[in-house]
Amino acid sequence: CVGATTLNEYRTFIEKDAALERRFQKVFIVEPSVEDTIAILRGLKERYELHHNVQITDPAIVAAAMLSNRYIADRQLPDKAIDLIDEAASSIRMQIDSKPEELDRLERRMIQLKLEQQALQKELDDASLKRLKILNKELAQKEHAYAKLE
DSSP states (O other): OOOOOOHHHIIIIITTOHHHHHTOOOOOOOOOOHHHHHHHHHHHHHHHHHHHTOOOOHHHHHHHHHHHHHHOOSSOTTHHHHHHHHHHHHHHHHHHHSOOHHHHHHHHHHHHHHHHHHHHTTOOSHHHHHHHHHHHHHHHHHHHHHHHHO
16 A cells, blocks of 8 residues: 655654554655656656647646746645646647537527527417517528538
């Protein structure tokens, strides 16, 4: 069994319990440098590319190591740089997979108009027929705009 903790957490929770402490071997590890982190990230690059199905460039790896070291103070390298790469790759994958907002909005509006159109086709009064005519015109405009964006 392998466990990892900070020195403060070790003192707070494990050191006080002698039976629990005997079950662990203490190994002190120094936080890797930014250069070491870059090497670690290069080794993990292919796995994250396969997992998220995106390409991760070397400048992105270098930037993740440097920026995470500079701006994320509450965690240690390489963990914070790995999380940064993972979140960025995940975000890119979601952007690639998701439909553009304008297309999504048009599609939703077209569905609303078609539902209203079906309901109005059952009505025979003048107001409903007039509304149906306006609705058909708006639906045609939305379909044209959707086709242009696609």
